[in-house]
Structures are given as C-alpha cells and as structure tokens.
Amino acid sequence: MIISMQPMTEPTRTEIRNIGIFAHVDAGKTTLTERLLFASGAIRSVGRVDDGTSQTDSMQVERERGISVRASSAALYWKGVEVRIVDTPGHADFYPEVERAIRVLDGAVLVVSAVEGVQLQTLTIWNALQQLQVPTLLFMNKLDRLGARPEEVTAEIRSMLSHAVVSLQKVTGAGKKSPKIVSVITGGQVPRDTVEALADFDDAMLAKFLAEADVTQMDFETVLRRLVQDCEVFPILYGVAMEGLGIDSLLDAICSYLPFPAGERYRDLSAIVFKIEGATDSGRLSYVRILNGTVEQRDRLNVAGSEIDEKATRILKLTPGRGYEAAQKLEAGDIGILCGLKETYVGAVLGDAEGVAALSSTVEPLLTARIFPEDQARWNDLIEALHVLEDEEPLLNVEWLEEQREINVAFFGEVQMEIILGLLDERFSLRAKFSRPRIIYKETPKMGASARVELRTHGFADIELKVEPGEPGSGYLYEQEVRADKIYYKFIKQIPAVIDEARRKGPRGWEVTDLKVTLVDGLSRYDMGTTHADFKIVAPQALALALDDAGTYLLEPVMAFEVRVPEQFRAAIYRDLVKMRANFQDPTPVGGYLTFVGTVPFVEIFDKTAALYTSSQGQGTIKTSFEGYQRALD
Numbered sequence: 178m179i180i181s182m183q184p185m186t187e188p189t190r191t192e193i194r195n196i197g198i199f200a201h202v203d204a205g206k207t208t209l210t211e212r213l214l215f216a217s218g219a220i221r222s223v224g225r226v227d228d229g230t231s232q233t234d235s236m237q238v239e240r241e242r243g244i245s246v247r248a249s250s251a252a253l254y255w256k257g258v259e260v261r262i263v264d265t266p267g268h269a270d271f272y273p274e275v276e277r278a279i280r281v282l283d284g285a286v287l288v289v290s291a292v293e294g295v296q297l298q299t300l301t302i303w304n305a306l307q308q309l310q311v312p313t314l315l316f317m318n319k320l321d322r323l324g325a326r327p328e329e330v331t332a333e334i335r336s337m338l339s340h341a342v343v344s345l346q347k348v349t350g351a352g353k354k355s356p357k358i359v360s361v362i363t364g365g366q367v368p369r370d371t372v373e374a375l376a377d378f379d380d381a382m383l384a385k386f387l388a389e390a391d392v393t394q395m396d397f398e399t400v401l402r403r404l405v406q407d408c409e410v411f412p413i414l415y416g417v418a419m420e421g422l423g424i425d426s427l428l429d430a431i432c433s434y435l436p437f438p439a440g441e442r443y444r445d446l447s448a449i450v451f452k453i454e455g456a457t458d459s460g461r462l463s464y465v466r467i468l469n470g471t472v473e474q475r476d477r478l479n480v481a482g483s484e485i486d487e488k489a490t491r492i493l494k495l496t497p498g499r500g501y502e503a504a505q506k507l508e509a510g511d512i513g514i515l516c517g518l519k520e521t522y523v524g525a526v527l528g529d530a531e532g533v534a535a536l537s538s539t540v541e542p543l544l545t546a547r548i549f550p551e552d553q554a555r556w557n558d559l560i561e562a563l564h565v566l567e568d569e570e571p572l573l574n575v576e577w578l579e580e581q582r583e584i585n586v587a588f589f590g591e592v593q594m595e596i597i598l599g600l601l602d603e604r605f606s607l608r609a610k611f612s613r614p615r616i617i618y619k620e621t622p623k624m625g626a627s628a629r630v631e632l633r634t635h636g637f638a639d640i641e642l643k644v645e646p647g648e649p650g651s652g653y654l655y656e657q658e659v660r661a662d663k664i665y666y667k668f669i670k671q672i673p674a675v676i677d678e679a680r681r682k683g684p685r686g687w688e689v690t691d692l693k694v695t696l697v698d699g700l701s702r703y704d705m706g707t708t709h710a711d712f713k714i715v716a717p718q719a720l721a722l723a724l725d726d727a728g729t730y731l732l733e734p735v736m737a738f739e740v741r742v743p744e745q746f747r748a749a750i751y752r753d754l755v756k757m758r759a760n761f762q763d764p765t766p767v768g769g770y771l772t773f774v775g776t777v778p779f780v781e782i783f784d785k786t787a788a789l790y791t792s793s794q795g796q797g798t799i800k801t802s803f804e805g806y807q808r809a810l811d
Contacts, residue, residue, distance in 0.1 A: 192257060192258055192259055192437070193258070193259050193260075193261070193437055193438055193510050194258060194259070194260045194261065194283065194284060194431055194432060194435050194436075194437060195261045195263075195281075195282050195283045195284070195438060195466070195510065195512060196260065196261070196262055196263070196282060196283065196284040196285060196286060196431060196435055197248075197262070197263040197264075197265055197278050197279060197282045197284075197285050197286070198210050198262060198263070198264050198265065198285075198286050198288065199265055199267075199275060199279075199285055199286070199287050199288065199302045199306070200267050200287065200288035200289070200298075200299070200302075201267055201289075201290075201293070201296040201297070201298035201299045201302075202266075202267035202268040202269075202298065203267065203290075203293075204267065204288045204289060204290045204293070204296075204299075204318060204319075205288055205290065205318040205319060205418045205419070206245070206264065206265070206267050206288045207245055207264055208418040208419055209286075209288055209316065209318065209418040209424075209427075210251065210262055210264040211223055211418075212418050212419075212421050212424045213253060213260075213262065213424060213427070213428060214251055214253055214262075215421070216421065216424045216425060216428060217253035217254060217255050217260075217428065217497075218253075218254075218498070219251065219252070219253040219254070219497055219498045220498075223421075245264060245265065245266040245267060245268075245271075246266055246268075246271055246274075246596055247266065247271070247274055247452070247569070248263050248264065248265045248266065248274050248275075248277070248278045248451075248452055249263070249264045250262065250263050250264075250464070250495050250501075250512060251264070251495075251500070252495050252496060252497040252498075252500075253497050253498070254497045254498075255428045255429075255431075255432055256428075256429075256432060258432040259497060260428070260431060260432070260497075261495055261512050263278045263281075263282060263512075265278045267298065268298075268592055269297075269298050269301075269589065269590065269801075269802060270588070270589040270590040270592045270593035270596075271589070271593065272298070272301065272540055272589070273538045273540060273570065273572055274452075274570070275302060275305070276305055276536075276538055276539065276540075277451045277452065277523065277524070277536050277538075278451065279302075279305050279306060279309055279311060280309060280449070280451070280534055280536055281449055281451045281466035281512075282311065282466075283311075283312070283435065283436050283437070283438055283439070284311065284312045284313070284314075284431070284435030284436055285306055285311050285312070285313045285314070286313070286314050286315075286316050286427070286431065287299070287302060287303060287306065287313055287314070287315050287316070288315075288316050288317075288318050288418075289315060289316070289317050289318065289330060289334065290317075290318055290319050290322075290330075291317050291318060291319050291320050291322065291325040291326060291327050291330055291351065291415075292319055292322045292323075292324045292325055292326070294326075294329070294330040294333045295330070295333045295334060295337045295338060296739075296800055297737065297738075297739055297800040297801065297802045298800075298802060299338075300337060300338070300802075301802050303338050303339075305539070307339075307408070309534070310408045311408070312405050312406050312407075312408055312434070312435055312436055313405075313408075313411050314405070314411065314412050314413075314414065314427070314430055314431065314434065314435065315334060315338075315342065315411055315412070315413045315414070316413075316414050316415070316416060316418075316423075316427055317330060317331070317413060317414070317415045317416070318416060318417065318418050319417065319418075319419075320348060320351050320352075320356040320358070320415055320416065320417050320422070321351075321352070321353065321354055321355070321356055321417045321419075321420065321422075322352065323352055324352060325351040325352040325356075326351065326352075327348045327351050327415060331344060331413060334413065338411075339411055341377075341378065341409060341410050341411060342410070342411045342412070342413050343371065343374045343375065343401070343410055343411070343412050343413065344361065344371075344374075344412075344413045345360065345361060345362075345412050345413065345414055345426075345430070346358050346359060346360055346361060346413075346414055346415050346423075346426065347359050347360075347361055348415050356417065356422070358415050358416060358422065358423050358426070360426070362394050362397070365393060365394045366391060366392070366393070366394070367392040367393070367394060367397045369386065369389075371397070372385065372386045372392050372397070373386055374410075375397070375400055375401065375404065375410065378404050378409050378410055379400050379404065381400065382400055398433060398434075401434060402433060402434050405434040405435070406434070406435070406436045412430060412434065414426055414427050414430055437510075438509060438510030440467065440468045440469045440470075440509030440510055441469055441470075441509055442469075442470065442471050442508040442509040442510075443470075444469040444470050444509070444529075445469065445470050445528060445529045446467075446469065446470030446471065446472055446478075446527060446528035446529065447467075447468040447469040447470060447526065447527070447528045447529040447530070447531075447533060448465045448466065448467045448468060448470075448472065448478075448507075448526070448527040448528060449465065449466055449468065449524070449525070449526050449527070449533060449536065450463050450464065450465050450518075450521055450522065450523060450524065450525045450526075450527065451464055451465070451466060451523070451524075451536065452464035452523065452569070453521075453522070453523050453568050453569050454569060455565040455566075455568045455569060456562075456565050456604060456605070459491070459516055460516055460517070461516070461517075461518065461519060461568075462493075462514045462515075462516060463514065463515045463516075463518045463521050464512070464513075464514055465507070465512070465513060465514070465515055465527065466511075466512050467507045467508060467509050467510065467511045467512075467513070468509065468533065469509050469528075469529070470508070470509060470528060470529075471506055471507070471508040471509070472489060472492070472506060472507050472508075472515070472527070473489075473492075473505060473506040474489060474490070474491065474492050474505055474506070475488060475489065475490070476488070476489050478515070478518070478521075478527045478528065479527070479528065480520075480521055480522075480525045480526065480527060481525075481526040481527070481528065481529065481530035481533075482526075482530060483525075485520045485521060485525075487517065487518045487519065487520060487521060488517055489515045489516065489517055489518065490516050490517030491503070491515075491516035491517060492504045492505065492506065492507060492513060492514070492515060492516070493513055493514035493516070494507060494511060494512075494513045494514075495511070495512045495513060501513070501514055522568070522571070523536065523568070523569070523570075523571055524536035524537070524571075538572065540589075540803050541572065541617075541803075542572055542573075542574065542587035542588050542589050542617060543589065543616060543617055543734045543779055543803065544587065544588055544589070544590070544614040544615065544616060544617060544783075545574075545585055545586065545587045545588075545614065545615050545617050546585070546586060546588070546594070546611045546612050546613065546614040546615065547583055547584060547585055547586075547611070547612040548563070548584050548585075548586050548597075548609050548610070548611050548612075549584075549609060549610055549611075549612075550607060550608070550609050551608040551609060551610065552608070555607060556582070556584075558605065558607060559584065559601070559607055559609060560575070560577050560584060562601055562604070562605040562607055563575045563584065563586065563601075565605075566597065566600060566601075572587065573586055573587055573588065573597075574586070574587040586611075587617065588614075591614075594611055594614070598610070598611070616733070616734065616779060616780055616783060617687070617734070618685075618687045618731055618732060618733055618734075618809065619687050619688050619689070619690045619731075619732040619806055620683040620684065620685050620687050620688070620689045620690070620729035620730065620731060620732060621646055621647075621689065621690055621691040621692060621729060621730050621732055621808075622644050622645065622646040622689070622691075622692060622724065622727040622728070622729055622730075623646070623727055623728040623729060623730055624646065624727050624728065625643065625644065625645040625646070625727060626643070626644055626723045626724070626726035626727035627641060627642065627643045627644075627697065627723055627726075628641070628642060628719045628720075628721075628722035628723035628726065629641040629642075629698070629719065630715045630718045630719040630722065631715070632711050632714055632715050633705075637700075637701070637702045637705035637706065637707045637711065638668075638699075638700075638701060638707055638711035638712050638714070638715045639698075639699050639700040639701075639715070640664075640672075640696070640698075640699040640712065640715045640716055640719050641659075641696075641697045641698040641699060641719065642676075642694055642695065642696060642697065642716070642719040642720055642723050643694070643695040643697050643723065644692060644693070644694055644695075644720070644723040644724055644727055645692075645693040645695070646691060646692070646693075646727075647690075647691040647692055647693045648691065649691055649805075649806075649807075650691065650805055650806075651691050651693075652690055652691065652692075653677060653680060653689075653690060653692050653694075654692070654693045654694070655673045655676060655677070655693075655694050655695075655696075656693070656694075656695045656696070657669070657695070657696045658695055658696065658697050658698075659696050659697065659698050659699050663698070663699055663700050663701070664699045664700065664701045665701050665703075665707075667709075668701050668707070668709065668712050669696075671709060671712060671713070672696060672712060672716050675712065675713050675716045675717065676694055676716055676717070676720055678717075679716065679717035679720050679721070680692060680694075680720065683724055683729055684721075684724050684725055684728075684729050685729060685731060687731075689724060689729065690732070690806070691732075694720065730808050730809075730811075731808070731809040731811055732806040732807065732808060732809060733778050733779065733780060733806065733807060733808075733809035734778070734779040734803065734805075734806055735776050735777070735778055735779060735804045735805055735806065735807050736776065736777055736778075736779050736782050736801040736802065736803060736804055737774075737775075737776055737801065737802050737803075737804045738759070738761075738773075738774070738775060738776065738777050738782065738799060738800065738801045739772060739773070739774050739799070739800045739801075740754070740772070740773040740774075740789060740797060740798070740799045741770050741771070741772045741773075741797060741798045741799075742770065742771055742773075742792075742793040742796065742797035742798075743769060743770055743771075743793070743796050743797075744766065744769055744770065744771050746771075746792060746793045746794070746796070746797065747764065747771055749792035749793070750771075750773060750789065750792055750793060750797070751773075752792075753788050753789055753792050754773060754775070754777070757777050757778070757781035757782070758777065758778055758781055759775050759776065759777040759781070760775050760776050760777070761773050761774060761775025761776075761777075762774065762775060776804050778807075778809075782799075782801055
C-alpha cells in the first residue's frame with residue numbers, strides 16, 4: 178500500500194501579504210514605508226529620505242538625491258501577519274520599474290498628497306493597477322501641511338480615479354500641526370452614509386440601507402473585504418507619514434482587506450523575475466516572485482520558451498526585520514533572490530508560463546544620447562558597465578557602433594541621465610558624460626507593399642514579404658501564409674525574430690511600428706545547402722525593399738500635460754500652448770488657479786517648457802506623462 182505524504186488540501190496562506198507602495202514623486206511613499214517598518218518593530222529607528230537614511234533607498238545616488246530609483250523590498254510582522262512590501266520609484270523616469278512591481282504583487286497602497294492631490298503620475302499608476310486588477314487601498318498623506326485639503330482631494334479621487342471609494346476615517350484640523358483622524362465606525366456601528374457607499378456594490382448592504390437597519394462592524398468589514406479583493410471598492414485612509422499618524426490603521430487595513438497569495442506550493446514551479454542586480458558582492462542577483470511550486474537550492478531552472486537552463490546556487494528569502502537572508506527554498510507566495518542565474522533576464526518566467534502575464538512595459542524611452550568615457554582608454558569598461566545596467570533596466574537599449582566608436586543609450590528624462598552617470602561612478606568608478614539628447618521618433622508604412630529576395634550564392638533561400646500599415650498604437654504584428662512544405666519549420670520559426678530585429682531601423686533610421694508583416698511565400702532547399710544564415714540575410718533585405726516601396730510616415734511622441742497657473746496668466750499660457758501645437762480644453766478654475774489639461778508633441782515640451790514658466794512669472798507648474806505617438810509634420 179502506498180501512503181501519500183502530501184496534504185490533501187493546500188495549507189492556508191492568509192498569514193502573508195505581498196503589497197507595493199506607489200505614488201507620484203514626493204507624495205511621501207518611501208517615508209510611509211519607513212513608518213510601516215518602524216511601527217511594526219521591523220526597524221529600531223525611523224530613517225529620513227532627505228537625510229539618506231531610509232531603509233529602502235540603499236544606493237548612494239538615491240540617498241544623495243532623496244528619490245527612489247529602483248524597487249526595494251522589506252518585510253514586517255503585524256498582528257500575526259507577515260507583510261512583504263515593495264517600495265517603488267515615484268519619478269516618471271523610472272516608471273517601468275513600477276510596472277514590473279505591479280505585475281508581481283497581490284495588493285497595493287497608492288499614496289496621494291493631501292496638498293497636491295491627484296497628479297499625472299498618480300493617474301498613470303492607478304490605470305496600471307486597474308488594468309491588472311490589483312486590489313488597492315488609498316492613503317492620503319501630509320494632512321499637517323499648509324494647504325492640506327482632504328475633502329477636495331477625496332472629491333478629486335472620486336472624479337479622476339474611481340467613484341467607488343469609501344472613506345474609512347474622518348479628519349479634523351487639516352493643515353495644522355496635529356490633525357485628528359478618527360474612524361467613521363463608532364461603538365461597532367456603521368453610519369448610514371458609509372453603508373450607502375457599499376450599497377451600490379452589494380445587495381445585502383442595499384437591503385439594509387433601504388430598510389434603515391443597523392449594520393455591525395463585522396458585517397461591514399466582511400463585505401468590504403470581498404469588494405476590495407474583487408477590485409470593486411477602494412478604501413481611503415488618512416495620515417501624516419512623517420509623524421507616524423494613521424500608520425497603525427493603515428497596517429490594520431492592509432492585513433484586513435488586501436488578499437493573501439493565491440499560489441499553491443505543490444504545483445509545478447512558476448516564478449517570475451521582476452528585478453536584476455548585476456556586479457554585486459554576491460554576483461548577479463535575480464529577484465523573483467514564486468507564483469506556484471517550490472524552488473530549492475541547487476535546483477535547475479528553465480526559462481519558459483527558451484533553451485536557458487541554469488542552477489540556483491544560493492537562495493535568499495525576504496524576512497521581516499532582517500531583509501534578505503539565506504534560505505534552503507522559496508515556495509508559492511514568497512519573494513526572494515536566486516543567485517547563480519547568469520542568463521536569466523528581467524521578465525523571464527521560470528518553469529510553467531501558463532497564465533503568467535508578461536512583464537512588458539506600456540511606456541518607452543523618448544530620448545537617446547551618445548555617452549563617452551572621460552578617460553578615452555576606458556571605452557571597453559564603459560560598454561561592459563552599461564550592459565550590466567541594461568540587464569537591470571532593459572529599456573536602456575544600449576547600442577555600440579564599433580565603426581563610429583559610439584555608444585547610444587535610450588532613457589526617459591534628464592533625471593535618469595544623471596542617475597546613470599552617478600551609477601557608473603558609484604559602482605564602476607567610471608566617469609562619463611552624455612551628448613545633447615535627441616528625441617526618439619518612429620516610422621509607419623504609408624501603404625501596403627511586397628518584395629521578394631532570392632539568395633543563390635553559398636546556399637539557397639527565397640522569401641516574399643508583404644508589409645501593411647497597422648492601426649495607430651497596434652505595434653508590430655507578424656503573420657504567415659506560406660505553405661509549411663515550402664520552407665522547413667526550423668527556418669520558418671526564426672524569421673519573426675529576424676524581422677522584429679530588422680524593423681528597428683526603417684528607411685528613415687527609426688523603428689517601424691504600427692506595422693503588419695506577412696510571410697507570403699518562400700522556399701528552402703537542402704540539396705542547395707540552405708542554412709539558418711541564409712534566411713537571416715534575405716528576410717531583412719525583403720523587409721527593407723518592401724518598406725522602401727511603401728514609404729513611411731514619421732511619428733513623433735506625444736505627452737499628456739497638466740499646467741496649473743494663477744488666473745491672471747490665462748491669456749499668456751493660452752498663447753504658449755497654441756504655439757506648442759497643444760490640444761487642450763478650456764481650463765478649470767480652482768481657488769484662483771487655472772488648470773489646463775491636454776496633449777502636446779514631446780518636442781515642444783522638451784524645447785519650450787521654460788516659456789511656460791516665464792509666461793507665468795515662475796508661479797506655474799507643469800506635469801507630463803507619455804501618451805503615445807502621432808504622425809509628425811514632415
């Protein structure tokens with residue numbers, strides 16, 4: 178008789194929460210993380226972002242600038258629950274790091290300033306959280322700041338983010354040194370207006386509201402927990418992270434309403450690499466979230482969809498109060514580090530990839546620049562260091578043009594440029610400088626066209642490609658019509674990647690997008706020595722000829738913007754925006770200020786932002802975020 182040693186059902190994972198802290202830059206996100214750790218006893222003293230002493234800003238450049246550059250992890254215990262926290266960057270230049278974190282977490286806390294309110298980056302992060310259906314709590318910070326306006330900002334949240342928000346607390350004394358925050362629930366009873374807030378989403382609450390029946394705190398929290406985890410309702414809590422006000426209530430809400438990991442440790446391994454650190458004292462570190470299964474030290478791990486197969490030589494597990502420490506294994510729900518993986522990359526899925534969303538980014542770099550070492554003898558050192566940084570942030574798109582002796586790097590903004598230079602100095606003792614940045618444009622076909630190329634020199638390959646313009650924003654689409662008996666499968670399967678690489682340099686020198694490519698026909702012949710290399714030659718040639726025949730339009734990046742200025746500068750700002758080819762609506766007046774919202778070509782913002790500050794005599798503010806690409810004026 179065989180007796181199974183495994184349990185019949187999966188043990189509960191209710192004692193764990195994996196959450197991320199998200200915010201627009203300077204809303205107090207890292208300070209909040211610091212206070213959560215301190216309140217739980219995970220750290221003995223509270224660090225300060227401005228002093229460079231916070232736990233999750235560990236790099237020198239982060240401490241010097243007082244901003245988060247990379248996602249950092251920490252963990253704590255609160256009332257028997259283990260909470261793993263990922264503190265993410267707030268600055269728009271590092272938004273891809275934010276998206277990667279969102280995709281591996283079970284819940285989120287979105288921080289909003291009680292003074293600045295909902296900002297463009299707040300909206301960008303919120304949209305990503307909603308798209309991926311991440312249960313979210315909102316924390317309104319900085320209630321003690323002059324100009325704090327919790328009621329107005331709560332209305333902004335309802336208007337700009339979601340009407341399905343429920344305030345769990347009341348605030349008095351906002352804008353003063355010691356504001357007061359109290360729960361809306363008193364004596365275990367829930368007020369009618371709070372019950373009404375849930376009535377639209379739950380039939381039982383609606384029935385009790387219409388019957389004017391009492392709702393107990395337990396009943397309310399049971400319903401709220403379900404609605405939060407279904408992403409139907411989003412509670413708001415309030416506080417002052419710098420002073421530790423409202424922190425205990427937020428921790429209670431995290432443990433009460435956000436979900437526990439859904440994975441099962443006895444299934445096949447499925448894990449995702451969401452961050453890489455290269456050139457550390459422990460070698461190359463791959464940060465992973467285990468979705469299902471278990472990984473143990475010395476296990477061999479396969480990257481799904483590839484031939485990469487590597488051994489985890491060492492395992493580190495995120496542990497409350499101790500950071501990452503050596504462990505024998507990681508299992509479903511865990512966040513940890515795998516050492517020894519030299520080829521694994523950001524976004525790689527280890528093991529079973531079924532049902533795992535890719536870590537693709539919805540944003541992309543808009544600028545490129547050449548970078549030079551100050552010491553001309555260190556070109557090779559520079560390219561090697563940049564490739565390490567590219568492992569950590571793949572969107573740098575490092576390009577080494579050997580003949581021109583030129584290195585090109587893509588990036589999101591000037592802050593990221595400064596950070597790159599700081600990292601090169603801090604980690605590799607390399608001093609470097611950038612050329613003036615250039616805007617990254619794109620191309621798209623004007624019409625459909627076909628081209629056929631045949632190779633008969635050393636081997637044989639014949640290929641016909643058709644190109645067509647795609648819908649705006651559709652990216653790149655590849656299809657195949659050639660009969661399977663005409664080109665051997667081992668050659669056909671490599672063609673999409675070859676074409677994808679070739680389209681990065683279109684007729685105008687930019688990436689071709691909103692493009693559909695169809696493999697119409699072709700031929701391979703063993704008797705004439707056809708090889709993989711032959712199709713690597715003819716496919717790019719056929720694509721180039723087809724795009725030359727089709728012609729391409731130039732596409733330019735477009736930004737969403739929000740300009741806020743005193744009312745007396747209405748006419749001047751209006752003229753500036755028209756000159757900048759902006760598309761905007763009539764401004765919204767609030768408290769003596771006007772807010773202009775719209776879209777504008779990135780080249781105009783990049784070159785002429787200073788004009789807006791001049792026109793408002795330095796009293797205006799502008800916030801931007803990437804919107805997409807549109808046809809440029811040739």
